[in-house]
Amino acid sequence: xxxxxxxLPAWPGIFPVYSALVFWAYGWYMLMFMFKLPSWMLExxxxxxxxxxxxxxxLVFWDTVQxxxxxxxxxxxxxxxxxxxxxxxxxxxxxxxxFFWIMFAQFAFVGLVNLPPSxxxxxxxxxxxxxxxxxxxxxxxPAFRKLxxxxxxxxxxxxxxxxFLTALGVVVVLIRNLS
Amino acid sequence: xxxxxxxxRRDFLKLLxxxxxxxxxxxxDRLLFPGGKSxxxxxxxxxxxxxxxxxxxxxxHGYARQTTxxxxxxxxxxNVYHSHxxxxxxxxxxxxxxLTGTHPWTHRAFHNEGLVSAEKTDSNLxxxxxxxxxxxxxxxxxxxxxxxxxxSSWLDVHLNLYKFNLNKEPFYRKxxxxxxxxxxxxxxxxxxxxxxxxxxxxxxxxxxxxxxxxGKQAADREHASQYPMGVPQTVNDVASYFLLExxxxxxxxxxxxxxxxxxxxxxxxxxxxxxxxxxxxxxVFKDGWLPPVKPTARLVKAGDEEAETRIVLExxxxxxxxxxxxxxxxxxxxxxxxxxxxxxxxxxxxxDHGDIYERGVIGHTNEYxxxxxxxxxxxxxxxxxxxxxDVRTPTSSVDLAPTLLALTGRPIPIACEGVLLPGxxxxxxxxxxxxxxDAKSSHVRGPIRTATLSIRKxxxxxxxxxxxxxxxxxxxxxxxxxxxxxxxxxxAARPALFSDLRAELDAKLREVNAPFVKE
Ligand SMILES: [Zn+2]
Numbered sequence: 001x002x003x004x005x006x007x008l009p010a011w012p013g014i015f016p017v018y019s020a021l022v023f024w025a026y027g028w029y030m031l032m033f034m035f036k037l038p039s040w041m042l043e044x045x046x047x048x049x050x051x052x053x054x055x056x057x058x059l060v061f062w063d064t065v066q067x068x069x070x071x072x073x074x075x076x077x078x079x080x081x082x083x084x085x086x087x088x089x090x091x092x093x094x095x096x097x098x099f100f101w102i103m104f105a106q107f108a109f110v111g112l113v114n115l116p117p118s119x120x121x122x123x124x125x126x127x128x129x130x131x132x133x134x135x136x137x138x139x140x141x142p143a144f145r146k147l148x149x150x151x152x153x154x155x156x157x158x159x160x161x162x163x164f165l166t167a168l169g170v171v172v173v174l175i176r177n178l179s
Numbered sequence: 180x181x182x183x184x185x186x187x188r189r190d191f192l193k194l195l196x197x198x199x200x201x202x203x204x205x206x207x208d209r210l211l212f213p214g215g216k217s218x219x220x221x222x223x224x225x226x227x228x229x230x231x232x233x234x235x236x237x238x239x240h241g242y243a244r245q246t247t248x249x250x251x252x253x254x255x256x257x258n259v260y261h262s263h264x265x266x267x268x269x270x271x272x273x274x275x276x277x278l279t280g281t282h283p284w285t286h287r288a289f290h291n292e293g294l295v296s297a298e299k300t301d302s303n304l305x306x307x308x309x310x311x312x313x314x315x316x317x318x319x320x321x322x323x324x325x326x327x328x329x330x331s332s333w334l335d336v337h338l339n340l341y342k343f344n345l346n347k348e349p350f351y352r353k354x355x356x357x358x359x360x361x362x363x364x365x366x367x368x369x370x371x372x373x374x375x376x377x378x379x380x381x382x383x384x385x386x387x388x389x390x391x392x393x394g395k396q397a398a399d400r401e402h403a404s405q406y407p408m409g410v411p412q413t414v415n416d417v418a419s420y421f422l423l424e425x426x427x428x429x430x431x432x433x434x435x436x437x438x439x440x441x442x443x444x445x446x447x448x449x450x451x452x453x454x455x456x457x458x459x460x461x462x463v464f465k466d467g468w469l470p471p472v473k474p475t476a477r478l479v480k481a482g483d484e485e486a487e488t489r490i491v492l493e494x495x496x497x498x499x500x501x502x503x504x505x506x507x508x509x510x511x512x513x514x515x516x517x518x519x520x521x522x523x524x525x526x527x528x529x530x531d532h533g534d535i536y537e538r539g540v541i542g543h544t545n546e547y548x549x550x551x552x553x554x555x556x557x558x559x560x561x562x563x564x565x566x567x568x569d570v571r572t573p574t575s576s577v578d579l580a581p582t583l584l585a586l587t588g589r590p591i592p593i594a595c596e597g598v599l600l601p602g603x604x605x606x607x608x609x610x611x612x613x614x615x616x617d618a619k620s621s622h623v624r625g626p627i628r629t630a631t632l633s634i635r636k637x638x639x640x641x642x643x644x645x646x647x648x649x650x651x652x653x654x655x656x657x658x659x660x661x662x663x664x665x666x667x668x669x670x671a672a673r674p675a676l677f678s679d680l681r682a683e684l685d686a687k688l689r690e691v692n693a694p695f696v697k698e
Contacts, residue, residue, distance in 0.1 A: 025381050025382075028379070028381065029370070029379050029380065032369075032370075032378075032379035036379075042290065042620075042621075042622050042623060043290050043293070043622075043623045043624075044294075044623075048361060051358070051361040051365070052361055052364055052365035052369070053365075054365075055361065055362050055365035055370070056366075056370045056379060056380070059366060059371070059380050060370075060379075060380060060381075062382075062383060063380055063381050063382040063383055066382040066383075067381070067382055099381070102381045102382065102385060103377065103381070105385055106376060106377055106378060106381075106384065106385055106388070107376045107377065109376075109385075109392075113389070113392045113393070113396070173358075173362075176357070176358040176361065177354075177355060177357045177358050178357075
């Protein structure tokens, strides 16, 4: 238990990281939603589109929780001084990299699932090396560090904004399913 | 305020049957409807829709390959409609027409994942059937399930889409079934869509992809000797895979345990792409046979044609998959004959649309209304029928609902746009116009401005393409009696005929657009 408590990043460190994840995950969702919107507008009412949007918001919230869990999990794996003690900064950099890896995994999905297991493990190792490299960059180069700090704090506004929207989405979904 | 009437004996029996059905429906080897129902003096109706079954690829309708020997056995004691048209070239509008007896411009479910317009949902076969006998709906196709969900107030039993699948229904589907349509469209078919390279959701889509592919791969390996191209599956949206024999076993049990006078609608996914023929049919159609070479389809841009080698191969797989489905249909037919199901019910075999493998085009996600896309089988076996009746007059999928209602002694609703099928209460009328439409790019709540429309009248068929961006409007006129392959466009050679049919099509379009055009 003590080990877990020591390893678990503190909340003030987690918030900028979560904000960065929100920026990427919700930002991507908004972009995709905008692409889809015209075809829905040809067909369903505004109210229905609000409902579709709401389901997506809740799903993306769940996505951000899962992504945060991955980064927190990494802080248990990587040396403590690398990520754990510097979670707000290194974690913010890793949030961007995680977004990139997930996009890559989606894009190359069919190829990846059909690789032999040894090569799949190699891909995972490369992904992990990428995370390590990102942490090193942030630790070694002040410019990267500054960028990560700025990004983490600026993204805070998105956490509040999308948090509020998601809460509204929950209300919409509850009304539609319980009424 | 009005008092609710006390529950009648009939309602009570129905409730009993339903409660039992709900509890027992998990297990297909038990009766679905113990308890039975009243109204036992009129026959029931079982409709089996095999998705994407083109009449032109069935040996029953003269196709060069022996794809449907078992359906031919069924046909030998049925009415066979040789010029039967779907109102559309894909699932949503084609199915909605079967279930509502109306054309796509009326029911408005003419987009992908289309829904019947809100003010029309109470015009459907299940409601018209009445609530004095069981009405059951089952489909493997999510787009059809959207429609069944719209009609769920008039369905006594709506079997779960995953019921006969190898994979289980995801937990969120169970949670959100009160809002099936919106949650399906938002989550299953958009945010977590399996097909595209990038889904709107990052993690959940990736998890869903992973679990689907790993599960499917394991099933493919396990059943590789039987299904060398992989086990049957639906395309991306509901991510389900299944064994055809399980699904047909389920149908057998369900049809056997139907109470008298029931209405059952079964809509299976096969032989829809992706094709999963059984091993025994894999090489049967590697016969070198080729259909006549046809002109490239009108809307295909130069250079965008599908490669001929791919067209030939896909057609071969499609035919092999049809033969696979036919084999299982043969088992179902034997079962129904043996168990007396055919004696107690009108049994209907049809499809919602076809598929095309020619003119540089593959499949049915396109704007065409050539014969392979809209001509579908319609075979109806009546209780006590022992011989085959062939009907060659053109008929439409909107005719099915009114015919089945009339056959079982029910009134034909005014909303129905079809007529009684010849040989089942109706007369042959060669001059009756039969319409089909594809209008995916038009507004559902506005006038139809971009579409392909067709009219079949007598031996002729006129196709009209209009409103497509960057393409001139155009027409194709075919003489289907002398040119069944639709090879030569007669618009120039038969100006008077062309002008008449064009005027009729134009008048129809004006008529159906009228409610949406502001003065
Ligand atoms: Zn279909």
